[in-house]
Amino acid sequence: MLKIIFIVIFIFSATISFASDISIEDISGVFSMRPDSGAVFMKIKNSGNTGDAIIGARVDIKDATVELHNVKDGQMYKIDKIPVPAKDTVELKKGGLHIMLFNLPIELKEDQEFKLTLIFEKAGEITVPVRLKSSRHEMHHHH
Numbered sequence: 001m002l003k004i005i006f007i008v009i010f011i012f013s014a015t016i017s018f019a020s021d022i023s024i025e026d027i028s029g030v031f032s033m034r035p036d037s038g039a040v041f042m043k044i045k046n047s048g049n050t051g052d053a054i055i056g057a058r059v060d061i062k063d064a065t066v067e068l069h070n071v072k073d074g075q076m077y078k079i080d081k082i083p084v085p086a087k088d089t090v091e092l093k094k095g096g097l098h099i100m101l102f103n104l105p106i107e108l109k110e111d112q113e114f115k116l117t118l119i120f121e122k123a124g125e126i127t128v129p130v131r132l133k134s135s136r137h138e139m140h141h142h143h
């Protein structure tokens with residue numbers, strides 16, 4: 001009897017994880033001018049028929065804080081959610097929407113992997129690996 005319950009739970013949870021219409025591609029990250037902050041970029045694809053939105057995020061780094069940001073007239077500002085419309089792809093990129101990391105420890109090195117968990121209104125939590133490049137490296141590319 002117990003065995004049957006386990007099997008049922010397993011199938012149920014497997015269905016949930018595959019039911020998500022959200023997929024995440026091209027993840028990149030960069031340290032900001034301040035070494036204790038950084039920004040994460042990616043493409044978020046919604047292949048479903050229902051709109052979704054990122055409503056929060058966290059990282060597995062002690063004391064670090066995470067905000068959803070957008071940029072207007074060269075100034076970034078905090079937003080409450082990042083909408084991901086049905087059958088659409090939202091691009092988080094430099095100069096636009098991004099995930100902002102604050103209070104990063106001095107020990108966090110370039111290319112050191114950590115986990116970013118995005119909280120979606122409908123799809124729930126999706127965790128992806130992230131590495132930050134130094135901003136000097138990034139500036140070199142853009143100037």
Ligand SMILES: [Cu+2]
Nearest residue numbers: 039069076100
């Ligand atoms: Cu920002």
